[in-house]
Amino acid sequence: MGSTATRSSGRRQRSATALAPVPPTRFDQRLKEILAHATDVFCQKGYEGASMRDLSRASGMSLAGLYYYFESKERLLFLIQKHTFSTIVRRLKARLEGVDDAEERVRIFILNHLEYFLANQQAMKVLSHEAEALKNGFASELAAIKREYYRICVGLLDDLKRERELQFSTRIAVLSLFGMMNWIYTWHNPRVDADAEAIAREMGDIFLQGVMTGGRGRGR
Amino acid sequence: MGSTATRSSGRRQRSATALAPVPPTRFDQRLKEILAHATDVFCQKGYEGASMRDLSRASGMSLAGLYYYFESKERLLFLIQKHTFSTIVRRLKARLEGVDDAEERVRIFILNHLEYFLANQQAMKVLSHEAEALKNGFASELAAIKREYYRICVGLLDDLKRERELQFSTRIAVLSLFGMMNWIYTWHNPRVDADAEAIAREMGDIFLQGVMTGGRGRGR
DNA sequence: ACTCTGTTCGAACGAACGTTCGAATTATTC
DNA sequence: GAATAATTCGAACGTTCGTTCGAACAGAGT
Numbered sequence: 001m002g003s004t005a006t007r008s009s010g011r012r013q014r015s016a017t018a019l020a021p022v023p024p025t026r027f028d029q030r031l032k033e034i035l036a037h038a039t040d041v042f043c044q045k046g047y048e049g050a051s052m053r054d055l056s057r058a059s060g061m062s063l064a065g066l067y068y069y070f071e072s073k074e075r076l077l078f079l080i081q082k083h084t085f086s087t088i089v090r091r092l093k094a095r096l097e098g099v100d101d102a103e104e105r106v107r108i109f110i111l112n113h114l115e116y117f118l119a120n121q122q123a124m125k126v127l128s129h130e131a132e133a134l135k136n137g138f139a140s141e142l143a144a145i146k147r148e149y150y151r152i153c154v155g156l157l158d159d160l161k162r163e164r165e166l167q168f169s170t171r172i173a174v175l176s177l178f179g180m181m182n183w184i185y186t187w188h189n190p191r192v193d194a195d196a197e198a199i200a201r202e203m204g205d206i207f208l209q210g211v212m213t214g215g216r217g218r219g220r
Numbered sequence: 221m222g223s224t225a226t227r228s229s230g231r232r233q234r235s236a237t238a239l240a241p242v243p244p245t246r247f248d249q250r251l252k253e254i255l256a257h258a259t260d261v262f263c264q265k266g267y268e269g270a271s272m273r274d275l276s277r278a279s280g281m282s283l284a285g286l287y288y289y290f291e292s293k294e295r296l297l298f299l300i301q302k303h304t305f306s307t308i309v310r311r312l313k314a315r316l317e318g319v320d321d322a323e324e325r326v327r328i329f330i331l332n333h334l335e336y337f338l339a340n341q342q343a344m345k346v347l348s349h350e351a352e353a354l355k356n357g358f359a360s361e362l363a364a365i366k367r368e369y370y371r372i373c374v375g376l377l378d379d380l381k382r383e384r385e386l387q388f389s390t391r392i393a394v395l396s397l398f399g400m401m402n403w404i405y406t407w408h409n410p411r412v413d414a415d416a417e418a419i420a421r422e423m424g425d426i427f428l429q430g431v432m433t434g435g436r437g438r439g440r
Numbered sequence: 441a442c443t444c445t446g447t448t449c450g451a452a453c454g455a456a457c458g459t460t461c462g463a464a465t466t467a468t469t470c
Numbered sequence: 471g472a473a474t475a476a477t478t479c480g481a482a483c484g485t486t487c488g489t490t491c492g493a494a495c496a497g498a499g500t
Contacts (some may be wrong), residue, residue, distance in 0.1 A: 030447090046353075048269040049268055051488080053486085053488095065448045065490085067445075071489095073489090131406065169422055172422045176403075179401070183396075183398060204232070206393065206427065210428070213430075246477090247477090271458080282478065284460080284479055285477075286479045287459070288476090293458065444498090446498105451490105455486105457484105457485075457486065457487070458486100460482085461482085461489080465476105466477070466478085467474105468473105468476085468496090469473085469475090
């Protein structure tokens, strides 16, 4: 009776050989709804500032009822962050497939990031802003995804550097780019600002021309 | 007896005509120490995650004793953020004085920001990361400083735009620049990364060449 | 009708939270 | 050294926190 809350991940592993998509159970469905409501609350009040009673109110389920779907508040945050981050990485890989031009690949990276960011602004804010909230096991599993995403971007920029014989610090460039993009959750206003495509073009222009102009002599 | 905690700001206003610097009282001195310790704790655990008992332990003062120096946890955060932000704006103004070249002025802005950021990394993280933690009166007073700082940067970029006849969205450019710079608190490692001057040069190169190359046709 | 499994909830747990109060202690002034 | 003011503290306030427990409810299969 006590272990029902971990049922979901266990259930999904039935028949590891079958490639057919597993139909979402009622349990998975309801969990998804709760995650969505929790994302809103975490976004508004922050992880520490949001109480389980806030989540209960937002999702229309009793306080105790929530614990049927996950075993702790921390695991709930983990599920949100992991799903969000995994999705953005998966979409990026799909979009990069078949594109060879180095500059175009960087532009795809930027567009993918910003499009997902603005389409899922709340989840992405929770991912960006609560990056330090998880501990130990949860933290390290998420750090692994983060590192993979970071390495992909480093690869794209190194390719560009080689192709155009540029010289700049990849580390500073990548982290500057992440900063430009992730900071958007602090200022983007859908009633004032352009859509993701336009912003991606403008940021892409600034970043790429910044990195591609000047050629040798800078950085190391 | 109950109003002693507001003594400091009241005391400072004696003889508004005198320009001589007011010698820091014992009260001001001790408050400053507490603010420094509180900055460390807020930086490590976040504003919501840090308890008054954590602050008590860190500053070596009893829980009740803290309330002699400020009337609430929120006001404590406000004092930290206001002092940090005011200082960076004051220093910027002093550094910009006498410099006419538009590009140089932008570079001074970047250098000032990053130098202060890395020299006071904990305070700047608290300023960046806890930007939404304050409510109502506290929030609006801080928003005023923030707006002034933002407007200064907009002015610098508009000057550059006019001088070089460039075309780009000032808003996107300014906010991208802030993103590049403020994100640094998530990744900077003093044992791995260069000092503020070198990073400021690299970020300045990326940003300025990004904004200055291409000329007309982009943005609006 | 009965059982079994999956789902929901009211009530409560102990711990920790921000804040207050009056007394005790320390520094300053005469 | 007595009197006054500034500073510190132990103890407690009422509230809210994350989590647990056992009972109640629903639906499907027999």
